[in-house]
Amino acid sequence: MGLGRFARLLWRLSWRLQGSWRRWSLWLLLAVLVVAMLVILVWLAGRYEASQVQSRIERDTADAVADIRSGLARNVQSLQALQANQPLPAEWGGAAAQLLRVHRELMRLEWRDAGLSLRAHADTPYRTMAFDAPDQELQVSSDTQLTCAAARRLNGPSYSSSYFVPRADGLGLEVVELCLPLTRGTRITGYLVAIYGLPEILSDLIGPQISRHQEISFTEADGTRLASLHGAVRRGTRKFSAQQLLDLPGSALVLRMDSWQGAPNLFPNVLTALVTFMSIALVSVLVLLVKDNRLRLQAERDLADALAFRKAMEDSLVTGLRARDLEGRITYVNPAFCKMVGFAAEELLGRVGELPYWPPERSDEYLARQANRFAGELPPRDGFESLFMRKDGTRFPVLIIEAPLINAQGLHTGWMGAFLDLSEQRRIEELSRASHERLQATARLATVGEMASLLSHELNQPLAAISSYATGSLNLLQQEHLPALGALAGHGSGRPAPAVSADLELAMRRIAEQAERAGRVIRSVHDFVRRREQAREATSARDLLDAIMPLVSLQARKLGVQVRCTLEAGLPRVLCDRTMVEQVLLNLARNAMQAMDRPGVLDRRLELGVRRAVSGERGGWVEFSVTDNGPGIPAEVAARLFTPFFTTKPEGMGLGLSLCRTVIEQHGGFLDHAPGATTGTIFSFTLPAMKPA
């Protein structure tokens, strides 16, 4: 199991290595092949040169052999000519000396009779040889005998094998004998023996142009050197040799020619190889270039297409795009962004520091934000809101989503920001909020109207009855002197006074009944209110603030108000009817923001505070405060602030604050207001804290 996994791991590793190794090995193989080819090229070139030299030397050798052969043949003729006229030995001596003077290769000529006895002889004038030994003249050497025997047999010239003739000076000479049978008719009358010196053959019979450059030598078949001619100095280190057999009738010699040549020069070959290599390289580079160029063109076309695509995309976007480098310089803006802020791209590109579309009053804040960004603080992923200024000075809210700009090398080169113009969205939000509020107000008004109508009807009935009885009673009392009504109305009794008093009594009883009925109506309303009191629950102050915060911040954004919440630590929960108290808080917050919605109020701050109030007998109280820094409340308004149906707003009902106070008082707390520290107003109310269980 473990082994298998190990094997698999190895396999995977080797596979990965193989990938790169295979790529490299291909290159390596190629390089090796090229080098091998070049080496072979150089070697072949060298070999070719060597074979040229070799073949030349062989040709020279063959020429030399032919020269020698023809020289010998001519000599044979000259020798035959010597014997042509049957000369006397004395005449023969002169002719022979003459011949020897011309042919330096001939060492000696001997005329022997058929019995091989010497009849006459002549020696070359150029050398003194040891032939003069007396014994030699008398006795015939074995070589001569053998040669003449062969000549007789052949009936033609025959050569002996070479032999060494020592000289008087201690040196010697390899010689070859030629035996030429002298015939008259078919009878052999004698022999002409000519002795050739081998070195002289080499030097005289071979053309000088051949012997000039080579060392020419005669060797025996086994390689023993017999004579040699050093034609030239050794020029090179390498020896080229050629051998050629010189077969003579009765004998055979090997002509060997040696030539010392410099080894075929490597350099020109390397140069050739280099040039070849260069050409190969050049061609392949050319091919590569063409291919590369084609690829590049293709890539350029693709890039152009991609660029056009990107441009179309950017131009069609309604989202503004802006890129900045790490120094904060604007490097790119798209048309949507330009349209949004109203500046041309040229006016924005390259700008650094304070940007033209920042509202001047906020530029400090934005600079700080920008500094944070470049210090490496990441922006929120889902963007943040900000306020920009158009060229005409109007402000508009934007949603900014920024992300670091990472280039192809993975380096952080700047920031790319996407901008959404929120003014339209804000306007719609505002519209919907306003219409929603109007609707709510209408609904509330309708409910209040309904309630009032119902209540007034319920109270009207007993009141109407009471009023009727009372008026009727008064009428009766005024008419006491008149005849009893009872008679007229068919009430029986004829006695006026008791009838009147009975009638009055009845009326009074009815009045009491109706008054009680009215009281019941009032009590039912009271009961209704009491039922609401039972809906109280323990709620944390944080929850109350959180519940109203969305609505508050919506309006705050519109009016440019900064909202701040301060909660004291460790606050107890409060016991309240959540919905009602939220309404109270919302109402106070809205009043506060509306109070600041005046052109003169530039620094608009709304503070919602919650703290522990002075604890009373019934346990603790929690005080909520809503602070604005508007112009404050004039004294004459303050006096009537909580009066129902008193309002300073054109569309107000004048019920808000009075209802707020009622709600708070129902909870047992109190709602009050005081002027702020410098400007503005603080509205505060208390709610009972939850007693710790």
Added chain:
Amino acid sequence: MEPGLDAIVFVVDDDAGVRDGLAWLLRSRRLLSETYASAMAFEQMLQSQEGAGEASPPQPCCLLLDVRMPGMSGLALFDTLVARGLHAAMPVIFLTGHADVPTAVDAVKRGAFDFCEKPFSDNALVDRVEQALRRSAEVLAQRRAAKEVQARVTDLTDRERDVMRLVVEGLPNKLIADQLDISVRTVEVHRARVFDKMDVRSAVELANLLRTAAE
């Protein structure tokens, strides 16, 4: 014209307290009243009267009608009265809560006598009731007179009726004679008989009588 002692005030209200209180108040001002707890009950009473062959109420009367009632509302009842032409002889005063004021105003435009907002100033209401009763009495008297004239006209012969029509048109006897193709003498006889039967002394008086009867 005084409504007389037999004038009667109908009170239709679903609230017993209001009903009794009003009755008590009216009684204190020596007015007879009848109370009904619903529009339906009142409607039934009216129908029983009509069943007895009475086209108009027998005596001057008026109706205090609550607008808001369960079942048939005051307005629905008023509509049936208007449809039957009873609202002239029986003026209707609406009793309303404040929320019903526009509907009540609308009703007044359609022929109701008045409306009164609860809680009402009671004696003022009774004053209005008395005015309504007077109106009722007038209407009834007028109707009675018209009925009498009608009866006299039915007594006339056809020829006398022709002559009367032309007399009322203001033609002199001569022309009447020409038109009817009778002698002037005969016209004078018919004319005298018409005056006698219609209990008038002049053509002008006759024309007035007929006009009031036609209204």
